[in-house]
Amino acid sequence: MIKNAAKKIYIILIFIFLYAPIFTLIVLSFNASRTRAKWGGFTVKWYVELFKNDAIMQALFNTLLIAFIASVTATIIGTIACISIMNLKKRTRALVIGITNIPMLNADIVTGISLMLLFISMGLRFGMGTILLSHITFCIPYVILSVMPRMKQLNPHTYEAALDLGAGPVYGFFKVVFPDILPGVLSGFLMAFTMSLDDFIITHFTKGAGVDTLSTKIYTEVKKGIKPEMYALSTLIFITVLILLLLVNKNPDEKTTKQLKSEKH
Amino acid sequence: MNKKLIDLQNISKSFDGQMILDDLNLYIRENEFLTLLGPSGCGKTTTLRILGGFETPDSGKVIFDDTDITKLPPNKRQLNTVFQKYALFTHMTIAENIAFGLKIKNKTKSYIDDKIKYALKLVNLDGYENRMPDSLSGGQQQRIAIARAIVNEPKVLLLDEPLGALDLKLRQDMQYELIRLKNELGITFIYVTHDQEEALTMSDTIVVMNQGYIQQIGTPESIYNEPENAFVADFIGDSNIISATMIEDKLVEILGTKFPCVDTGFGCNKPVDVVIRPEDVILSSPATGRIKGVVTHLIFKGVHYEMEVTANGYEWLVHSTGMFPVGTEVGIDVDPFNIQIMNKPASEDEEAVKIDE
Amino acid sequence: MNKKKMLGTPYFIWSVMFILVPLGMVFYYGLTDKSGAFTFENISAITSPEHSKALFLALLLSLIATVICLLLAYPLAMILCSMNINQHSFIVLIFILPMWMNFLLRTLAWQTLLEKTGVINNILTFLHLPTLNIINTPYAIIFGMVYNFLPFMVLPIYNSLTKIDGNVINAAQDLGANGLQVFTKITLPLTVPGIISGITMVFIPALTTFVISKLLGGSKILLIGNVVEEEFTQASNWHLGSGLSIVLMIFIIINMVISTIFDKDGEGSVL
Numbered sequence: 001m002i003k004n005a006a007k008k009i010y011i012i013l014i015f016i017f018l019y020a021p022i023f024t025l026i027v028l029s030f031n032a033s034r035t036r037a038k039w040g041g042f043t044v045k046w047y048v049e050l051f052k053n054d055a056i057m058q059a060l061f062n063t064l065l066i067a068f069i070a071s072v073t074a075t076i077i078g079t080i081a082c083i084s085i086m087n088l089k090k091r092t093r094a095l096v097i098g099i100t101n102i103p104m105l106n107a108d109i110v111t112g113i114s115l116m117l118l119f120i121s122m123g124l125r126f127g128m129g130t131i132l133l134s135h136i137t138f139c140i141p142y143v144i145l146s147v148m149p150r151m152k153q154l155n156p157h158t159y160e161a162a163l164d165l166g167a168g169p170v171y172g173f174f175k176v177v178f179p180d181i182l183p184g185v186l187s188g189f190l191m192a193f194t195m196s197l198d199d200f201i202i203t204h205f206t207k208g209a210g211v212d213t214l215s216t217k218i219y220t221e222v223k224k225g226i227k228p229e230m231y232a233l234s235t236l237i238f239i240t241v242l243i244l245l246l247l248v249n250k251n252p253d254e255k256t257t258k259q260l261k262s263e264k265h
Numbered sequence: 266m267n268k269k270l271i272d273l274q275n276i277s278k279s280f281d282g283q284m285i286l287d288d289l290n291l292y293i294r295e296n297e298f299l300t301l302l303g304p305s306g307c308g309k310t311t312t313l314r315i316l317g318g319f320e321t322p323d324s325g326k327v328i329f330d331d332t333d334i335t336k337l338p339p340n341k342r343q344l345n346t347v348f349q350k351y352a353l354f355t356h357m358t359i360a361e362n363i364a365f366g367l368k369i370k371n372k373t374k375s376y377i378d379d380k381i382k383y384a385l386k387l388v389n390l391d392g393y394e395n396r397m398p399d400s401l402s403g404g405q406q407q408r409i410a411i412a413r414a415i416v417n418e419p420k421v422l423l424l425d426e427p428l429g430a431l432d433l434k435l436r437q438d439m440q441y442e443l444i445r446l447k448n449e450l451g452i453t454f455i456y457v458t459h460d461q462e463e464a465l466t467m468s469d470t471i472v473v474m475n476q477g478y479i480q481q482i483g484t485p486e487s488i489y490n491e492p493e494n495a496f497v498a499d500f501i502g503d504s505n506i507i508s509a510t511m512i513e514d515k516l517v518e519i520l521g522t523k524f525p526c527v528d529t530g531f532g533c534n535k536p537v538d539v540v541i542r543p544e545d546v547i548l549s550s551p552a553t554g555r556i557k558g559v560v561t562h563l564i565f566k567g568v569h570y571e572m573e574v575t576a577n578g579y580e581w582l583v584h585s586t587g588m589f590p591v592g593t594e595v596g597i598d599v600d601p602f603n604i605q606i607m608n609k610p611a612s613e614d615e616e617a618v619k620i621d622e
Numbered sequence: 623m624n625k626k627k628m629l630g631t632p633y634f635i636w637s638v639m640f641i642l643v644p645l646g647m648v649f650y651y652g653l654t655d656k657s658g659a660f661t662f663e664n665i666s667a668i669t670s671p672e673h674s675k676a677l678f679l680a681l682l683l684s685l686i687a688t689v690i691c692l693l694l695a696y697p698l699a700m701i702l703c704s705m706n707i708n709q710h711s712f713i714v715l716i717f718i719l720p721m722w723m724n725f726l727l728r729t730l731a732w733q734t735l736l737e738k739t740g741v742i743n744n745i746l747t748f749l750h751l752p753t754l755n756i757i758n759t760p761y762a763i764i765f766g767m768v769y770n771f772l773p774f775m776v777l778p779i780y781n782s783l784t785k786i787d788g789n790v791i792n793a794a795q796d797l798g799a800n801g802l803q804v805f806t807k808i809t810l811p812l813t814v815p816g817i818i819s820g821i822t823m824v825f826i827p828a829l830t831t832f833v834i835s836k837l838l839g840g841s842k843i844l845l846i847g848n849v850v851e852e853e854f855t856q857a858s859n860w861h862l863g864s865g866l867s868i869v870l871m872i873f874i875i876i877n878m879v880i881s882t883i884f885d886k887d888g889e890g891s892v893l
Binding site: 007010011014015017018019020021022024025028036077078080081083084085088096099100102103105106107108109110111113114115116117118121133134136137140194197198200201204205214215218219222226230231234237238241242245 | 628629630631632633634636637638640641642643644645647648651694697698701702704715716717718719720721722723724725726727728729730731732733734735741769772773822826827829830831832833836837847850851854855860863864867870871874877878881
């Protein structure tokens with residue numbers, strides 16, 4: 001019993017460690033004082049100010065737009081790539097997967113500067129376009145990584161059976177293969193979206209002068225002092241995501257527990 | 266008779282409020298090959314896991330060699346287990362797998378090396394010391410799992426559906442192998458399976474289980490020839506199970522026709538179930554049979570023909586080396602000693618359930 | 623068959639264009655000077671006292687952070703695994719969720735918490751404990767590294783733990799192993815792929831970070847990541863920056879090779 005209590009305390013401590021900064025930011029978003037250092041009383045004015053601050057709203061818009069376009073594009077390219085990777089010969093497949101893993105295993109700073117050098121030598125104008133190209137590049141591996149295992153579990157004969165029964169390749173793919181790999185595609189998309197949203201380093205090297213995402217905006221504000229509106233915004237984002245995830249997770253949760261119970265003996 | 270080695274007393278166990286074992290009592294003798302047989306979910310694996318020490322019963326005692334071991338952890342028990350799907354240590358060589366238990370007991374290196382050699386020879390895999398488990402076929406992995414268990418010289422070997430993952434031919438070979446091993450080692454085997462053929466081939470004693478209850482304990486012959494209830498009859502082999510009335514001792518009315526039989530003591534005009542094995546149904550010309558019927562299906566099965574005969578509203582399953590074409594009128598008869606009389610199940614719990622395999 | 627292979631063409635072109643060619647560019651810049659002539663100077667620049675100090679400090683801090691992450695994560699993963707939570711994705715979620723709060727803001731929040739008169743020190747003073755003055759020191763950088771990268775250590779280890787067949791553990795106990803022996807002989811070796819993958823995922827970003835050192839280390843402590851970043855954004859000496867990146871990549875490649883040796887089937891992946 002002491003052992004169990006120790007386990008619980010350990011988990012709770014780790015969770016305090018992981019979530020303390022988040023809690024701090026939420027508290028700061030209600031802090032009437034402009035500095036982080038002292039508590040100036042409760043206020044919601046930063047939440048009101050937030051929507052009047054064009055620069056922050058523009059950065060938010062950019063961030064979401066980039067995350068959305070990059071993760072959708074990466075999901076499409078990555079899923080299609082998975083189909084063909086599965087059909088490659090063993091050695092070529094290993095090579096392709098090896099190259100795919102590079103952006104994940106490589107340091108972000110190296111990926112960032114390598115893309116920066118590429119864009120410069122291509123003569124591209126730095127801005128939304130270059131950020132998007134970079135984000136798609138580092139998002140694709142996450143999609144492939146989560147779709148590939150699903151693809152491997154797939155029974156190759158179901159697709160053949162669909163063709164045998166008269167389905168065209170595209171129809172057969174969407175009716176038979178796609179539903180099976182969909183969970184992998186979705187989690188890949190979600191992963192890519194999260195990574196894109198949270199990215200700072202690669203954006204830092206590939207953005208142009210005029211364009212800012214939330215991350216880069218925060219980074220430039222570090223020296224001057226973060227605007228409290230930023231805390232309000234990140235609190236809103238976090239709470240929204242938390243509620244969404246709780247809603248999404250509620251139903252499958254009940255289902256799996258029931259399934260597990262019936263499977264057990 | 267050998268002495269009792271293991272005694273399970275009033276064992277009950279439930280998971281998530283679901284009763285898996287209900288007041289189970291069972292003893293196992295020294296040097297016995299005992300099989301727990303039943304459909305999935307009948308509690309056989311749970312019984313084995315309680316013996317191995319991986320589960321603790323909610324109530325009841327496990328007595329081993331006159332000592333209560335109910336609460337003893339698995340690593341302190343004098344029995345070893347061969348697990349479903351082998352559970353080999355994939356990060357160790359075959360030799361390291363086999364040596365695992367001996368190293369823990371701090372045996373000398375030469376003793377361990379001798380034991381590895383001996384065990385590999387015993388399971389016909391000499392020279393496999395340095396292979397990795399993943400490079401072996403299912404049948405070979407199975408033998409290694411057995412070798413890994415027996416080098417520890419357990420008094421009892423527990424086997425949990427060890428042949429389940431093998432194909433038919435290999436499974437039959439392994440059955441003979443296991444009987445040979447058991448005779449060479451001279452220890453007790455407790456074997457769990459849902460495969461009735463495996464149970465009949467290898468066991469000294471079969472324990473048929475269903476829904477947490479023991480349905481029947483006996484030798485393979487008695488289980489097959491004299492099933493005590495419809496569940497056992499249905500689970501072991503093919504059979505015709507027919508509702509009937511016991512008119513008096515040695516006379517039973519089946520489907521409106523009186524048949525002489527050999528059973529006594531069921532009372533007069535009592536409803537019973539009768540079991541007649543398909544190979545015991547005698548087909549003849551309509552004139553000589555006790556019941557008249559028509560052949561409705563005929564399949565050639567190699568060793569025998571399988572026929573279905575509709576007679577008095579019941580589809581009789583018949584195995585015979587002779588055949589009658591579909592549509593033929595036939596007579597049906599059964600020798601008195603081939604009619605097995607069983608009491609109707611008294612409660613719902615004992616009722617035969619659909620066998621899910 | 624050929625049609626299916628053709629489907630991958632856009633991605634193959636993409637990966638050559640945006641993965642391989644850019645890396646080639648880094649090597650090109652790293653091995654040439656401003657006039658375009660071949661040189662090793664950008665790489666040997668790492669031996670200058672200023673650069674080698676930054677590299678050594680980055681190596682030291684990231685190694686310490688990796689070890690702390692491993693020591694914190696392994697017991698945590700084991701506890702999570704033993705809790706029998708049916709929802710595998712729930713665990714992943716708990717560790718991914720903080721990422722939805724911006725990483726820079728989360729790190730900055732530690733500044734607030736760790737400050738001399740910050741929340742943590744107020745609590746410590748209240749409890750009559752000695753105060754913690756680690757802000758703007760290398761300790762704070764380690765702290766930030768552990769905080770940011772701990773989830774990347776927990777998830778692969780948790781994953782490789784859940785993949786262990788319960789019967790393998792049972793078999794070891796059955797053969798006489800006690801709790802400690804089961805751990806050292808079975809559980810630990812079987813989770814090596816997860817550990818290696820976790821080490822890679824913590825060590826590389828920790829070694830190359832420039833943000834954590836900037837936010838928590840004050841402006842005086844320079845890690846190799848800060849040096850490279852400044853060469854690109856302030857000094858605009860891309861050749862030197864690329865040369866130093868090549869040095870960084872040597873460590874990355876060593877790490878990649880080790881991880882592929884230990885994790886052939888990709889067992890220790892995060893997802």
